[in-house]
Amino acid sequence: MTRKRIVATVAHRVAILAYVLFALFPLFWVLKISVTPNDLLYSEGVRLWPSRTVFDHFDFVIRHSDFPLFFRNSMIVSLSTAVIVTILSSLGGYAMSRFSFRGKFWIVGLMLLTQMFPLVMLIAPIFKILSPLGLTNSLSGLILVYVAFNVPFATFLMQSFFDGIPKDLEEAAMIDGATRFTAFRQIILPLTLPGMAATLGFVFTAAWSELLFALMLISGVDASTFPVGLLSFVSKFSVDFGQMMAAGVLALIPACLFFFFIQRYLVQGLTAGAVKG
Amino acid sequence: MASIDITDVRKAYGAVKILHGVDLTIQDGEFVVLVGPSGCGKSTLLRMIAGLEDISAGEIKIGGKRVNELDPKDRDIAMVFQSYALYPHMTVAGNMSYSLRLRKTAKEKIAAAISGAAEKLSLTPLMERRPKALSGGQRQRVAMGRAIVRKPKAFLFDEPLSNLDARLREHMRGEIKKLHQDLGATSIYVTHDQIEAMTLADRIVAMNAGVVQQVGSPLDLYDRPANLFVAGFMGSPAMNMFEGTYRATDGAPRIELGQGISVPLAGPAPTAEGTKVTLGIRPEHVLVGRELPGGFEARIDLVEPTGFGTILHASAFGSDVKAFSLERGLAERGDTVHVAFPVERIHVFDTATGARIG
Structure with a gap:
């Protein structure tokens, strides 16, 4: 190796390291605060690790706290959303990929259209629709909205x-x-598992961390999801950082586990096109 | 096994017509090759027989039974795809047994069927492998194995050898022919390769632009092409074609090729004096020599040795004349030689219609 190449390699690695540190630092800080006792929180504010952990x-x-309830709600909402969206978008994506049918152009156009508007714009009308149906303040209402918003993009993803x-x-x-359905089920689906895993993971995390709709459509504690729940650690006069961060760490666990289980498929899915079968 | 009857079958995608009425009867046990250039409709016809494309008009019968409305699965045919279309997530055994498993065949019967087919195709040591771990030729054989295990009424082949290299293609061509001789199965084989068509077929169906040009035995098509398309398509190096004028008034039918050269014909052609005609002669029938009676002068422009023989390109009467000879060292580039067209080897076509007239 020439000197120049060694320098380039080192610079490359250092740049990656810097990026990884930058990306992971907030997570590390969440973890650090979650184990810092309250009395050290401000006195050792900028130390990388507290002198005493609890x-x-x-x-x-x-x-x-109500956190287990929020956690359960979030699990129900995110898993249901991910599963429903993956099933719908698989069927839809298959149709988009394989069939030509009347109105296909307009359906694709409409699906793209739904992706164009900022969600904030849509909150009032959606509330207005869900309210008389008794779907505000309920997990089913939230699932319905999440499914509706995730299906178009997931369908395009599955189609590809x-x-x-x-x-x-x-x-x-x-x-x-x-x-045709047997062929879809026995031949095509097994080959699309990586894609479905990617979709599942994508939708799950999107629903898991969604705040806007959860905040607007849910008012009671019973149906709150965890992002909304996190806000309950902010009171009028103080923010309970330690508990908030502890809740955050716990909330990270399912997302991590989820990706741990599907990562094998995910990597396959992202590189599927590169390998000739 | 079964016969296949195709009656006035047409295919159109909206206003674009792909097939303009195909009539064809394939006998029980016959090996028929559909041959033609890309886009001539041969694959479309095959896919219509398989049930993968709708039939716009006309009727297809397999074993005497109309299949127009039947799904592919109910037609009892097997197909070998150009891409092999092996199921990547199944082993060789899984690929070969899939059709039988779908039909809920008993386990012992499946095992017997796939081991029989595997033996026939020398796939036995590969049964537990996945397609990814196979070479091109092996994949090709698995695709054939998948077709033969369930003893269908007919086999359809869609350019099955196109993805193989030349040597392997030749080898697999032999295997397909042997397999057909063993099984005696009705087979329809689509290819654009006229050598495959010649070597495999009991009968060739030459197609162009959605129309059947000629149906006949390979040697029929080679020796008596029905029109200019078939004449030009079959054979390599391709047939020489020279445009000229038909003359017969003085009782000696001949074709005037220009520059004072005229070639006598064996007999009068059924056409009028002065008609524009095309003279065709295969390169291997063109005689080349120092002095030939009835020959005319030509200058050698290019010599292509193939090892097996030599292709000579000569210019005479303002045209390029190709000659193929098994002899080596017949002429060098720049030589002036005589070329002659033996009268019994000459094909005559009407230039305007393309039809054979002599």
């Missing part, structure tokens, strides 16, 4: 995965004796 905040959050699978495969299956 788990009191976690204890409080789990045993004495289906486009990557040769038509010949399902034609071969159909000649082998499968109906």
